[in-house]
Amino acid sequence: MTDGRLLRGRLAVVTGGSRGIGAAIAEALGRAGARLVLLGRDRAELAARTAMMNDVRGVETKFIVCDVTDEASVVNAFRQIREASGDPHILVNNAGQSAGVPFTDTTRETWDRMIAVNLTGTFLCTQQVLPAMLKAGAGRIVNVASTAGLKGYSHTAAYCAAKHGVVGMTRALAMETAKKGITVNAVCPGYTDTDMAASAIRNLVDAGRTEEEATKAITRVMPIGRLIRPEEVASAVAWLCSPDAAAVTGQAVPVAGGEVMAG
Numbered sequence: 062m063t064d065g066r067l068l069r070g071r072l073a074v075v076t077g078g079s080r081g082i083g084a085a086i087a088e089a090l091g092r093a094g095a096r097l098v099l100l101g102r103d104r105a106e107l108a109a110r111t112a113m114m115n116d117v118r119g120v121e122t123k124f125i126v127c128d129v130t131d132e133a134s135v136v137n138a139f140r141q142i143r144e145a146s147g148d149p150h151i152l153v154n155n156a157g158q159s160a161g162v163p164f165t166d167t168t169r170e171t172w173d174r175m176i177a178v179n180l181t182g183t184f185l186c187t188q189q190v191l192p193a194m195l196k197a198g199a200g201r202i203v204n205v206a207s208t209a210g211l212k213g214y215s216h217t218a219a220y221c222a223a224k225h226g227v228v229g230m231t232r233a234l235a236m237e238t239a240k241k242g243i244t245v246n247a248v249c250p251g252y253t254d255t256d257m258a259a260s261a262i263r264n265l266v267d268a269g270r271t272e273e274e275a276t277k278a279i280t281r282v283m284p285i286g287r288l289i290r291p292e293e294v295a296s297a298v299a300w301l302c303s304p305d306a307a308a309v310t311g312q313a314v315p316v317a318g319g320e321v322m323a324g
């Protein structure tokens with residue numbers, strides 16, 4: 062490849078690609094030459110991001126409204142992708158939500174939502190792409206887990222359980238696909254500067270801290286001393302999707318400023 066665009070012509074699906082880390086991943090994959098399909102629930106946000114990718118970045122990008130917790134919605138989205146664009150070469154399971162509540166206040170609804178969006182959504186989307194990847198003998202699956210998939214934090218039992226599940230599924234599927242030209246990895250960001258981190262900071266402010274104290278409380282655990290930037294997570298994802306990373310599978314790669322060691 063002479064222009065360095067290692068993913069030229071590859072079709073990549075990014076769940077939760079409308080904003081935050083997912084949008085940065087879309088940018089990084091697009092820069093590497095991939096064609097994109099972005100999934101999410103908010104049509105207006107997806108349409109705006111897709112227009113920007115096409116018109117400003119010059120990256121062939123489509124979007125489909127899809128709730129990854131809803132199996133029918135996922136099946137329908139991937140059917141549309143296959144019909145319009147062919148089989149995806151790359152799947153990035155990035156859609157996720159967090160909840161910061163003490164264990165005793167964790168309702169069944171919160172528990173189920175955390176598992177559904179972070180873990181079951183990853184399972185459902187992976188199910189949709191894996192058969193064609195196996196047939197092709199090639200594919201890249203990257204799951205955006207979290208440092209919460211490698212260690213515990215207080216007030217996040219449901220989220221930690223779901224993200225540990227994502228890391229476990231990643232490792233198990235990597236063993237099944239290691240000889241088939243498919244890699245399956247997770248990236249584990251620490252607190253990253255997106256709406257999700259902003260809401261974690263807001264929770265601490267609501268509990269009586271100043272914004273500065275809240276930000277410090279969050280970054281105190283991070284040796285790097287600052288929030289991770291979405292682009293830093295995206296760059297790790299893009300590398301894992303590249304041909305250069307063909308021998309890397311079953312890994313949970315922290316992008317966390319030194320907070321955790323690779324699992």
Ligand code: NDP
Nearest residue numbers: 077079081082101102103128129156157207252253255257
């Ligand atoms: P944001 O809240 O900024 O974005 C989340 C994205 O996921 C949005 O595009 C959202 O779109 C989509 N999404 C949420 N629920 C669903 C659903 N049910 N179906 C489809 N799409 C959905 O979060 P981040 O960018 O911060 O997080 C991205 C990933 O990174 C998540 O998996 C998160 O757990 C993980 N992460 C984030 C960290 C952080 O500090 N920010 C740290 C570690 C991991 P829409 O609302 O339109 O559906």
